Amino acid sequence: MADFLLAAAAFVLAMVAVGLVRILRGPGDADRIMAAQLLGTGGIAALLLFAKATNAPAAVDLALILGLLAAFISVAFVKGVTRPETDDA
């Protein structure tokens, strides 16, 4: 079972890595941040599979932190792009 979970983690990471091509191609900033969002989610899935496969429960905490940071990245992107003149926040 551990081998299968490790293989699944590697597959998910490979898929996410292929998805990063979208960051190169663009064309818009929103498309690029979507690839980063997919990296966050795929990273969480890979970390959880890794935690179970290698019996390293601490990796579950890493997955939680990665999920939190992935959310912050996108919120920072939206705050940075949509900056209305009336909003000084």
Add this chain to the structure above:
Amino acid sequence: MSFIADSITILAVSAGAVFFLAGTVGLLRFPDSHSRLHALTKADNLGLGLVILGLVFQAEGLLTALKITVVWLVTLLCGATISQLIASTARSGGASM
């Protein structure tokens, strides 16, 4: 019992991996931002959800199972919020499209 749990794990994790594959293909092949976002949210919600469903059957204790379920719920909450934000940004043309 262990055989059933292992079977469910293999099925669910494989299905989750397929959703990650679909999310990546959609992100690369779909023509515009909003359909790409559609592909991305499937990978976010269903792909991760199925992987976690598979892992719950392998968890040693109730606490571990609850913890990884909470990881999924947090990701769902963040994903739903962020998809709305990215979609409105793409729609308003705030980002260079």
